[in-house]
Amino acid sequence: MVGTIRESAQLLPQRAPAMTIGTRATVPSPAPAAEPPIDVDIPDPIVEIRDFDLWYGDFQALEGVSLRIPRNQITALIGPSGCGKSTLLRSINRMNDLIPFVRVRGEIAVDGRNIYEPGVDPVEVRRVIGMVFQKPNPFPKSIHQNVAFGARINGYRGDIDELVERALRQAALWDEVSQKLSDSGLALSGGQQQRLCIARAIAVSPDIVLMDEPCSALDPIATQRIEDLMRELAEDYTIVIVTHNMQQAARVSDRTAFMLAGDDRTGRLVEYGPTEQIFSTPRDERTEAYITGRFG
Ligand SMILES: Nc1ncnc2c1ncn2[C@@H]1O[C@H](COP(=O)(O)OP(=O)(O)O)[C@@H](O)[C@H]1O
Numbered sequence: 001m002v003g004t005i006r007e008s009a010q011l012l013p014q015r016a017p018a019m020t021i022g023t024r025a026t027v028p029s030p031a032p033a034a035e036p037p038i039d040v041d042i043p044d045p046i047v048e049i050r051d052f053d054l055w056y057g058d059f060q061a062l063e064g065v066s067l068r069i070p071r072n073q074i075t076a077l078i079g080p081s082g083c084g085k086s087t088l089l090r091s092i093n094r095m096n097d098l099i100p101f102v103r104v105r106g107e108i109a110v111d112g113r114n115i116y117e118p119g120v121d122p123v124e125v126r127r128v129i130g131m132v133f134q135k136p137n138p139f140p141k142s143i144h145q146n147v148a149f150g151a152r153i154n155g156y157r158g159d160i161d162e163l164v165e166r167a168l169r170q171a172a173l174w175d176e177v178s179q180k181l182s183d184s185g186l187a188l189s190g191g192q193q194q195r196l197c198i199a200r201a202i203a204v205s206p207d208i209v210l211m212d213e214p215c216s217a218l219d220p221i222a223t224q225r226i227e228d229l230m231r232e233l234a235e236d237y238t239i240v241i242v243t244h245n246m247q248q249a250a251r252v253s254d255r256t257a258f259m260l261a262g263d264d265r266t267g268r269l270v271e272y273g274p275t276e277q278i279f280s281t282p283r284d285e286r287t288e289a290y291i292t293g294r295f296g
Pocket residue numbers: 056059061079080081082083084085086087088099265267
């Protein structure tokens with residue numbers, strides 16, 4: 001592994017817990033001292049991000065991000081391109097370890113355990129926290145092999161056909177593919193490929209599924225199917241979705257986090273709350289400017 005995650009929170013001096021929100025945001029505003037993100041109503045978060053910083057080499061991409069993600073809900077990360085949404089998402093399952101020269105500081109606790117502390121196996125983290133990417137990326141293998149892949153690697157001892165069927169049903173794809181499980185996953189339409197990738201992700205029974213703009217390569221009908229599917233999956237899984245489509249965030253998510261990069265290009269969390277509140281009565285004027293389409 002090329003990752004150079006060197007620091008963990010324990011090794012570093014304590015910092016003040018307060019979050020600083022840059023006054024140099026790209027939006028012209030007097031930037032009033034924003035209240036810290038309100039998340040006291042999430043007493044038992046499945047993920048708790050505490051004062052998290054991330055650097056790519058010398059460039060600081062994230063600063064002081066603190067966020068509690070509730071169980072079995074859909075949390076959306078929104079914000080203009082380049083504000084660090086994908087970086088933050090990849091930090092939640094240590095996918096950033098695969099990128100050279102990445103350093104982090106702070107903590108991300110999953111079910112109470114800091115996944116950046118020494119001794120944590122990133123492969124196990126990624127089993128518990130699956131990921132679905134922007135561009136559907138089925139393996140050049142059969143539909144069946146795609147879904148069975150992770151289970152096989154993990155030495156699954158149960159009935160693999162049953163597992164494949166269950167995952168495909170959960171991903172709302174079974175009816176369309178049950179007669180052609182040995183066809184290549186690449187022969188499916190874009191929307192079907194994305195549901196196949198979701199089936200592959202949930203076949204290993206993760207607790208959390210991270211989705212990075214999962215619909216941006218899809219047409220409106222395929223997008224709608226994935227959005228419906230996300231609502232169903234949220235009964236069993238915690239979903240964190242990055243989307244640049246604000247209507248999508250408003251439609252599917254329970255909570256929304258708005259991020260913004262300042263002139264220094266460093267991404268920070270500006271506001272976080274119930275989706276309804278963020279889109280109706282944002283507390284920060286930068287959030288309001290963004291959701292009303294004044295920039296981004
Ligand atoms: N692998 C990388 N190496 C160096 N810089 C990166 C890398 N990935 C992203 N960045 C930079 O980090 C910032 C945040 O990027 P990203 O997380 O992709 O933003 P978003 O998903 O919100 O568009 C950007 O300035 C981007 O150029």
